[in-house]
Amino acid sequence: MEALPQLTVDGESVGSTPREVVEAVAGRVASVDPDVLVVDTADVVPLLFEAAGEYGLRPFELGREPGYTQLASASTYTSYGNVGHSPARYSVPGRVLLDRSNSFFVHEAGLEGCLDLVERAGLPLQELGWASIGRVLTAMQIREARSRGVLVPWRAWRPEFFRSAATLDTADRGGTTLAPEVGVHEDVHELDFSSLYPNVIREYNVSPETVRCGCCDNDAVPNVGYSICERDGYLPAVLGPLIDGREAIKRRIREADDPAEIEALESRSAAIKWILVSCFGYQGFSNAKYGRIECHEAINAFAREILLDAKEALEGGGWRVLHGIVDSIWVTPAPDVADGERRELVEIAREVSSEVGIELEYEGAFEWVAFCPRRGGDGGALTRYFGRRHGVELPDQGVGEAVKTRGIECRQDDTPAWISRLQEALIRTVDRTHDVEAVVGELRRWLGRLEDGEVDPVELLVTQRVSKRAEQYRYETVTVAALKRAKWKDRALEPGQRVEYLVVDDEATGLGRVRLGDESLERYDVEWYRREAIRAAESVVSPLGWDRERLHRAVSGVVEPSLGEFR
Numbered sequence: 001m002e003a004l005p006q007l008t009v010d011g012e013s014v015g016s017t018p019r020e021v022v023e024a025v026a027g028r029v030a031s032v033d034p035d036v037l038v039v040d041t042a043d044v045v046p047l048l049f050e051a052a053g054e055y056g057l058r059p060f061e062l063g064r065e066p067g068y069t070q071l072a073s074a075s076t077y078t079s080y081g082n083v084g085h086s087p088a089r090y091s092v093p094g095r096v097l098l099d100r101s102n103s104f105f106v107h108e109a110g111l112e113g114c115l116d117l118v119e120r121a122g123l124p125l126q127e128l129g130w131a132s133i134g135r136v137l138t139a140m141q142i143r144e145a146r147s148r149g150v151l152v153p154w155r156a157w158r159p160e161f162f163r164s165a166a167t168l169d170t171a172d173r174g175g176t177t178l179a180p181e182v183g184v185h186e187d188v189h190e191l192d193f194s195s196l197y198p199n200v201i202r203e204y205n206v207s208p209e210t211v212r213c214g215c216c217d218n219d220a221v222p223n224v225g226y227s228i229c230e231r232d233g234y235l236p237a238v239l240g241p242l243i244d245g246r247e248a249i250k251r252r253i254r255e256a257d258d259p260a261e262i263e264a265l266e267s268r269s270a271a272i273k274w275i276l277v278s279c280f281g282y283q284g285f286s287n288a289k290y291g292r293i294e295c296h297e298a299i300n301a302f303a304r305e306i307l308l309d310a311k312e313a314l315e316g317g318g319w320r321v322l323h324g325i326v327d328s329i330w331v332t333p334a335p336d337v338a339d340g341e342r343r344e345l346v347e348i349a350r351e352v353s354s355e356v357g358i359e360l361e362y363e364g365a366f367e368w369v370a371f372c373p374r375r376g377g378d379g380g381a382l383t384r385y386f387g388r389r390h391g392v393e394l395p396d397q398g399v400g401e402a403v404k405t406r407g408i409e410c411r412q413d414d415t416p417a418w419i420s421r422l423q424e425a426l427i428r429t430v431d432r433t434h435d436v437e438a439v440v441g442e443l444r445r446w447l448g449r450l451e452d453g454e455v456d457p458v459e460l461l462v463t464q465r466v467s468k469r470a471e472q473y474r475y476e477t478v479t480v481a482a483l484k485r486a487k488w489k490d491r492a493l494e495p496g497q498r499v500e501y502l503v504v505d506d507e508a509t510g511l512g513r514v515r516l517g518d519e520s521l522e523r524y525d526v527e528w529y530r531r532e533a534i535r536a537a538e539s540v541v542s543p544l545g546w547d548r549e550r551l552h553r554a555v556s557g558v559v560e561p562s563l564g565e566f567r
Contacts, residue, residue, distance in 0.1 A: 228298070368388055453526075501517060503524065
């Protein structure tokens, strides 16, 4: 009952007591008569019915008939090594109930995107609401199989073909990665292959039944030597309409000027994007009805060659490759090539696209890009960088769309808001000065406010997804302390759920180390957040040649004497 007074409908509060909330919700549903109910959490369904019964507000209806049904209980699951939590699922008669907290597609693509996938996959909207990407892709594959008169297997059964150790060594690889050159590079350009893996599948007819088909004698898959059947595969037939459909939607977005229309089109594009992103990995999933590991390996083999072909063409045109990963490549003008001898990137991209059959798109220009080193190792980190886009104005605060960031703290959802704002401020300083000393000076100012107690504790809240129950952890981290505190307050969390907390005394033991996000927040552990701030700052200054130890000394006022001072 405690949560009901805060309930809102369409962003408006609907009562200050449980009775008022139930009456207001019932009245709004009756007057609007919606076909679809979208809720932030389906837990509100049993709460509303419980409150209606307690206050004698019967009959109470969310559906078009009385009552509701619990479809599934809350559960914890593991997917690709990550622990997740699925809340209980409910339905109401006569209406679709979509739960934002338990729907990937509602969260990522909105209602318009979900409706687009309903049409393509043939799944009921309520089922699609909680379905995984693989479930939706499987539904599309089943539709295509049935249209061809092909039986749908009850379970995945196809075993791997025999392969020699040498073939396994060659085939069992991911995409091409070219380690970035650590540092800050000016005049950088990014090029991407459009939907590389889905287009490889369609362009080269890669499908579970076409790879090593047994009826065709060729070595179509580069380096691996697998054959590809000459007959059209069904997987390209499934993905083709998705690829073409998304391209058509993107063209309409470029031509549209109505914000509502653009928003709806972007939702549809996002829904299709996630199917295309996942179709490749799903081929290697052991439980996929039509998956097959050799298909997965063939897609990677084609993709590796395609990126290497692009690299060779770009270098031949007078460009130096700074970084490459799977379907993206970053280049800068080669210093030993005169401007008049260097070919235009758009021209090179057009030739590569024609040669490989997949469009290499010019993504954009950057005034500068900073590639971060790997933490605790040599070389550049593949997915940690930030760069200032050419011709995009910086907003008054933060970095907005003017700076592209990947892998650093401000992109991570467990980073406190204040740390994210600090890191963005340091990036702005890099953009303005390209001077590491200026960045350190800005960091000192932020740390000064932290040490003076001027930071709102709400901006220091940490949000972590937990993978175990509190008693299952071996080490007493601050996250474990938060889990134990939640349990102590009779709000124990299940694996896969998120805990929000403030570190108030890292040196303490037990529950006193933290406060939960909904408790009174009056103080914070300055030293703990200072360390976290310096860690985030390291990501910004590391491309400029500084490590965390040197940064820590600089902000602590430790002076490094030179040898000349001892003469």
